[in-house]
Amino acid sequence: MIEPCRSANEPLHQRAVVDSLLILDKNAQGKLDRITRLAASYFGVPVALVSLIDRERQWFLSSFGLEVQETSSKDSFCVHAILQKDTLVVPDTASDARFSAHPQVTGGLGIGFYAGQPLLSLAGVPLGTLCILDQQSRTFSAEQVADLRDFAAIVEEYLHGIERSIYTESLKSDLERTEALFEQTFSQAAVGMALVSLKGQWLRVNPRLCEMLGYSEQELLERTFQEITHPDDLDKDLGVLRRLLANEISTCSMEKRYFRSDGAIVWVQLTVSLNRLPEGTHHHFISVVVDITERKVAENNLRTLQHELEDRVILRTQELNVVVNKLNLEIENRVSAQHQLNAEKERLRAITDNMPALISQVGPDEIYQFANSAYQRWFGLDEASLKKMTLRQFVGESAYLEAKPMIEQALQGKSVCFEHELQALSGKLLIHTTLVPGETQGFYILSMDISELKRLQRRLEYDASHDMLTGLPNRRAFLSQLALSMEECTNTKPSMALLFIDLDGFKQINDTFGHDFGDAVLKTFAKLLNGCIRNQGFVARLAGDEFTAILWHLTEPQAEVERYCKEIFMQLAELHSIAERQITISVSIGVAMYSGDGTTAKELLRQADTAMYRAKLAGKGRYFIY
Structure with a gap:
């Protein structure tokens, strides 16, 4: 027998598809047995087979008139059949050079006639054949070829059904695993997460977002984000969403305000992206919400304190000018003005000592002139000790050299901000410092501890990657x-x-x-x-x-x-x-x-x-x- 010529990849590809059906070495299928029995009867032949071709063998998924369940693929008529697109018909095997020396032609079954129709997978990969055999040579008309194709189409549909079922189960398993991972991430996230419709309706919200906004899940789902957004932020919010819908940007991040259920305002860092269906249609927004209210309050307090300090300096200067102008005219007014000044100092001291920030004044010689009680709490240094120290001595040589360019700008009358590290009693702190030029010479120092905020940012960056x-x-x-x-x-x-x-x-x-x-x-x-x-x-x-x-x-x-x-x-x-x-x-x-x-x-x-x-x-x- 002349073996057929097959490419190196073809058997591997075919074997992968046949194996994926999970039916090799299984008992004959009842439906297929009826088909082979009917085919044998219809064509008047003693043998009808449904065979699947593996790399080394052919397996008879259903057989009529043949007792064996498998043979070597090298000796298989069906290997020749699956290598051509149409039906393989061998009217007289003894006169066909490909099969004349075949052991099942010269002996064994004594095959004299063969007709095989390839069976294809959903992807068009040949799986095997529906074939009929006779011990006598015979003719096979075009109508009979068409009938054999019809029988083969029924077998193909049965195999396709198995393929579809296996594929559906695989998709279902993958989907369930993906949904479980999403649900776990969504429900346990340390930040607020939500799915929002294109019209602004909350579709899904996680527990952290409900806690942040003070609503139950059901209460949020009955509202739109527009209803709880601060009016001053709504236009900017909607404008960004329009850019997302227009594909001008792929994601956006902004700071905005929401109203909590109790009417309080919560500041958030909102990151929004647009979810699209596979065909590209816009479906809903994906929102990640981080509560930054404490940071905003701290920033606002720092700005307020800075403005208060500037206002106090202006007011004190005015008061001192009045006192000087009236010094020789009214001693009592000068005493009264001195009392007012002392009261202002006491109020300023009370305010600065109770602020969660370092507040101090440094002269043009870079020696401390004023320091609030935070220096005592953070570093164990009272104001008297600081007034004997320069900036270089307090922060250390390395930190001083890093801050020197900013110090020079402050001495030249410019406000500057920068971040740096300081060694406190509790350990190293990451500090955000603002240098504000004084009314004459020197400058004020306002420093906030942002260590926790930076740790949170690093954690979020780590989790994202x-x-x-x-x-x-x-x-x-x-x-x-x-x-x-x-x-x-x-x-x-x-x-x-x-x-x-x-x-x-x-x-x-x-x-x-x-x-x-x-x-x-x-x-x-x-x-x-x-x-x-x-x-x-x-x-x-x-x-x-x-x-x-x-x-x-x-x-x-x-x-x-x-x-x-x-x-x-x-x-x-x-x-x-x-x-x-x-x-x-x-x-x-x-x-x-x-x-x-x-x-x-x-x-x-x-x-x-x-x-x-x-x-x-x-x-x-x-x-x-x-």
């Missing part, structure tokens, strides 16, 4: 690092490699042992992968069971990549249990090389992904270099 489960950088951080690494590679010409890593059979692990154990597997592998790469690259989790690694500064790319892949496989081979459960884990790794040749990040990702799938098709637990 890292995966909550494994602690690895997330997709956003990975894409940013990939762009930086490719740019460096282009500029300095060292080679780099992108590894696309997928856990084999992770869905089965989740389905068998539960998602908690699945999470433990992900965290264990993330730690193992990070340990293998160490400081020679960058490791991230994209989503689900997909991980990536960037290896940089490669001098021998092929050898170094193979070493890292083998190190990962070796570490996995030594891993026998997770969470006190015996388990064996394998991964498939796809590798794409880059040496500054102009390949885009998107193309490099595609290459690594393609290589990973080739590794899986080659038997999993392998790596493949694109």
Whole structure:
């Protein structure tokens, strides 16, 4: 028998589709048995078969007139049939060079006639055939060919139904997992989160937003954001949303005010993006809300205090001028004015001593002239001690040199703001300082502790760029690092490699042992992968069971990549249990090389992904270099 000529990728692709039907090595299907029985009767032949072609064998999903369930694919008539688009008809096998020496022609079944119609998957991949056999040679008319196609169409529809069912179950599982992750993030977020309709109706709100605004979830859902937005902020808010809808911007961030349920005003940092349906239609807004009321109050208090200080200086100067002008005329008025001045000082002292900020006055010689009690609370220094110190002595040489340009501007009559660190009794504090020029010489110092605010900002930045489960950088951080690494590679010409890593059979692990154990597997592998790469690259989790690694500064790319892949496989081979459960884990790794040749990040990702799938098709637990 002459074996058919098949491309290298065709059997792999076909086998993947056949395996995905999950029906190989299963008992014959009742519906298909009726079809083969009817086909044999209709065409008047002793044998009718529904066969599926695997790499090494053909499996008879249904058979009439034949007892065996499988044969070698090398000896299969059906392998020839699936390689052509139309029906394969062999009227006389003995006279056909392809089959004349076949053992089932010269002996065995003694096949004299064969007709096979290819069965295609939904994607058009040939799965097998519906075929009929006779021991006698015979003619087969065009009408009979058409009838065989009709019988095959019924079998195809049955196989398509299986494909659709499996695909639907897969989509359902993915959707449930995604929805669970979203619900957990949404409900447990430390910031307010909401989905808002295009007309402003609250569609979904999380507990933190309800707590922030003082409404129950149901009360918020019965309102629009316009109803609780401060009127002075509404036009700006709506203007930004119109720009989002017009695709002028992809996201926006603004400070605005909401009215709480008790009528109080809450300041928030609002970040809004637009959710679009797959076809591009606008569907709803996604809002993230952070309460910044305390910061706004502090800023307002600082501005108020600054204005008060300036007003007090002006008032005192006026009062002193009046006193000087009337000094020789009315001693009693001077005493009265002195009493008023003392009262003003006492009031100013009471105000400054009770402010949660450092307030002081420094002369043109940079020696302290006034300091409120916050210096005592923060640094253990009273006003008398400070009046003997210069700025340089108080803040230290290093901090003083950093602040020197701002000090010079203040001495020249300019207000300046800057941030710096100071060592307090409680530890290092991050301070926001404003230098306000005095009415004559020197300047005032207003300093606020912003350490907690900065820690919060750093935490938010970390959360936005890292995966909550494994602690690895997330997709956003990975894409940013990939762009930086490719740019460096282009500029300095060292080679780099992108590894696309997928856990084999992770869905089965989740389905068998539960998602908690699945999470433990992900965290264990993330730690193992990070340990293998160490400081020679960058490791991230994209989503689900997909991980990536960037290896940089490669001098021998092929050898170094193979070493890292083998190190990962070796570490996995030594891993026998997770969470006190015996388990064996394998991964498939796809590798794409880059040496500054102009390949885009998107193309490099595609290459690594393609290589990973080739590794899986080659038997999993392998790596493949694109």
